[in-house]
Amino acid sequence: MRDDVVEASAVVGHTPDVVWQIVGSPEWYSRFVPEIAGCEIQEHAARGRGPRGVIRIVPERGQVMEAQVQAVVYRPGEHVVWCGVPDEGAWVSLELRPLAGGKTELFVRMMLPPSHLDLVSSVKKDVRALARRLDLHLAGQSDPDADRDGNKATKLRTTSVLVRAGVLSAGRPDKIARQLSSLAQWGATIAGGYQAAAARVPDEPALHDERSLRTFRQVQERSDRLANGLSELGVGERDRIALMCRNHAAMVESFVAASKLGADLILLNTGLSAASVKDVLAEHEPAAVLADDEFAQTIANVPGDFARISTWPDAETGYPTVDELIHAAPADPPKPVDRPGRVVVLTSGTSGTPKGARRPTPKGMGTAAAILDRIPLRAGDRILVAAPLFHSWGLAAMQLGMALRASLALIRKFDAEETLRAIAEQKCDALFAVPIMLQRIMDLPERVRARYDLSSLRIVASSGSAMSGTFVTQFMDTFGDVLYNFYGSTEVSWASIADPGDLRAAPGTAGRCPLGTRVAILDEERKPVPPGGEGQIFVGNDMLFDGYTNGKDPARAADLMATGDVGYLDAAGRLFVTGRADEMIVSGGENVFPRPVEEALVALPGVHDAAVVGVADAEYGQRLAAYVVPRRGASLHAEDIRAYIHQRLARFAVPRDVYFVPDLPRNATGKILKRLLHDDTWPVSSDY
Structure with missing residues (x-):
């Protein structure tokens, strides 16, 4: 052996042709080798040549390395040798040697340049672990030694996160005493969070919208009066209050007031149709509806004996306003309630009428610590909240903001350039948004983006729908490594x-x-899949929801709850979502999820956006239909789209139908409404 060539081997309990299913599929490498973060194949193997693609490697305590690679030796079932493009002398050889008893020796040889020698020890160390993962995967067995407690939220870890974020910090003893007293009386509720913040930093800015600036003291005093005003209208503990508002200070004050009353809040999506609003209100029977004037007519048309109150007056509706209730009500602080009010968030409703999901009351500061563990917000940050407060992500921004005693700048109607202007003028530290908003910001001309000083922006936190890998990289190349992607669900x-x-x-x-x-x-069967395997995603934490208001719940497995998505974990513990469980398309006996096809489509130059759905097919049962939004000035043809996908994905993942559309139907939070793509009224073209 040459001094600069590293060798290692391990035995896999399967024959070479079976082991080759993984060894010969580089797109699977990240599921078995922790140092490999991903490999995208750009050209599949063909007669006389091996596959070619891009690989990303993350050495332990090192920077991400990305390189073009080519399989210069590719003998199926036997041997593959990978080298860089251009060839700079580094290579990796994976050879399968048959052994007695139907086993295989996985023989690894590699030569790396001196700058990458830190990989050598990890490769030698991990070959046996790789063989073990391969064995379990190919045998269809889960890993019995999988760590189930490594992420446990101990008091020490939780406290450490809260101290690092400044949630727990030194200060004047009297203010700390009042802060702790508020939390003791009201718990980790919205009322408790804002009461505690007002006790600690009463004169710091809490809420800023286009009409007003409120301090924490003002939010406390106004929400006390609003709670009393609502009480005089007959709203009490365990009653329901519906909100149909855009982001502004009065909406947050309504949150706090409802929490002080112990009333449940029903958050109405501002994009709901009048019929859906009527259905939701009929189901939940609120004692009061607080709505912006632009929705006044929708609320007026709903029958029912409930109080109607204006939260953003800009028309003559005849309804009392929040300010009028506040000015007329007594200032006496409400007494803590026996049962904290709950928040009911409506599911996105991308496939039908939205359902109400009861959000649980946080059990303590551990809820904030969970998110702050991964998103490094700090006490006193200035947070621009563009994500709707009626959406789980906007709600999370508000709840984190009150724990951090942060100043929330509230965007009532999103506009990409105005958002950048607000960040620059208010020197915001963080932006909470949904992906379509970030897409609109990226769509701005570079000369427009360059007008605004965004140097204060440390964090762009996004959630609500999938972002393509291509978009993620483009965004960080433009704005720096500030992007955080939050994956979860209302449930x-x-x-x-x-x-x-x-x-x-x-x-x-x-x-x-x-x-x-x-x-x-x-x-x-609700059993763990083998290492690297794909299946339904189940989650366990302290904030699983309390159930739908219609009594139906998602699937559960012990203390875990299904998200409704399908995905896998790579060897480094990163989660990947491959699609919705209910979106699986069976075409010619093959299971296909739209998301990988959509990811490939948006990586194609000239494609701005894309969605893939399944349609009925007499021969195959179902076939894939792609709806593609071209970039301005692009020249695209359906056959080019099909050829591009065929080069990168399996044959059964190639869309048979390709339609070009000016845009895709989305709801108020940016999720694509795929059911509308089947509607004959949606404008399509078979060429562009």
Whole structure:
């Protein structure tokens, strides 16, 4: 052996042709080798040549390395040798040698340049672990030694996160005493959070919208009066209050007031149709509806004996306003209630009428610590909240903001350039948004983005729908490594968070579990899948929801709850979501999820956005139909789209139908409404 060539081997309990299923599929390498973050194949193997693609490697305590690679030796079932493009002398050889008893020796040889020699020890150390993962996967067995408690939220770890974020910090003894007293009386509720913040930093800015600036003291005093005013209208503990508002200070004050009353809050999506609003209100029977004037007519048309109150007056509706209630009500602080009010968030409703999901009351500061463990917000940060407060992500921003005593700048109607202007003028530290908003910001001309000084922005926290790996990389190349991708659902709250390091290594990842959270990938029998295997995503944490208001719940497995998505964990513990369980398309006996096809489509130059759905097919049962939004000035043809996908994905993943559309139908939080793509009224073209 040459001195600069490293060799290692291990035995796998399967024949070479079976082991080759993984060894010959580089797109699977990240599921078995922790140092490999991903490998995208750009050209599949063909007669006389091996596959070619891009590989990303993350050495232990090292920076992400990305390189073009080519299989210069590719003998199926026997041997593959990978080298860089251009060839700089480094290579990796994976050889399968048959052994007696139907086993295989996996013989690894590699030569690395001197600058990458830190990989040598990890490769030699991990070959046996690789063989073990291969064995379990190929045998269809889960890992009995999988760590189930490594992310446990101990008091020490939780306290450490809260101290690092400044939630727990030194200060005047009298203010700390009042802060702790508020939390003791009201608990980790919205009322308790804002009471505690007002006790600690009463004169610091709390809420800023286009009409007003409120301090924490003002929020406390106004919400006391608003709670009393609502009480005089007959709203009490365990009653329901519906909110249909855009982001502004009065909406947050209504949150706090309802919490002080012990009333349940029903958050109405501002994009709901009048019929859906009527259905939701009929189901929940609120004692009062607080709505912006632009929705006054929708609320007026709903029958019912409930108080109607204006939260953003800009028309003559005849309804009393929040300010009028506040000015007329007594200032006496309400007394803590026996049962904290709950928040009911409506599911996105991408496939039908939205359902109400009862959010649990946080059990303590551990809820904030879970997110702060992965997103490094700090006490006193200035947070721009563009994500709707009626959405789980906007709600999370508000709840984190009150724990951090942060100043929230509230965007009532999103505009990409105005958002950048607000960040620059208010020197915001963080932006909470949904992906479509970030897409709109990226769509701005570079000369427009360059007008604004965004140097204060440390964190762009996104959630609500999938972001393509191509977009993630483009965004961070433009704005720096500030992007954090939060994956969760209305039902499970959170599952994982990808920080900039994760997104640089694996742009398509949903990240890793935050403190106190466990993710399991389970099969149809609710049993763990083998290492690297795909299955339904189940989550366990302290904030699993309390159930739908219609009594139906998602699937459960012991203390875990299903997200409704399908995915897998790579060898480094990063979660990947491959699609919705109910979106699986069976075409010619093959199971296909739209998301990998959509990811490939948006990576194609000239494609701005894409969605893939299944349609009925007489021969194959179902076939894939792609709806593609071209970039301005692009020249695209359906056959080019099909050829491009065929080069990168399996034959059965190639869309038979390709339609070009000016845009995709989305709801108020940016999720694509795929059911509308089947509607004959949606404008399509078979060529562009």
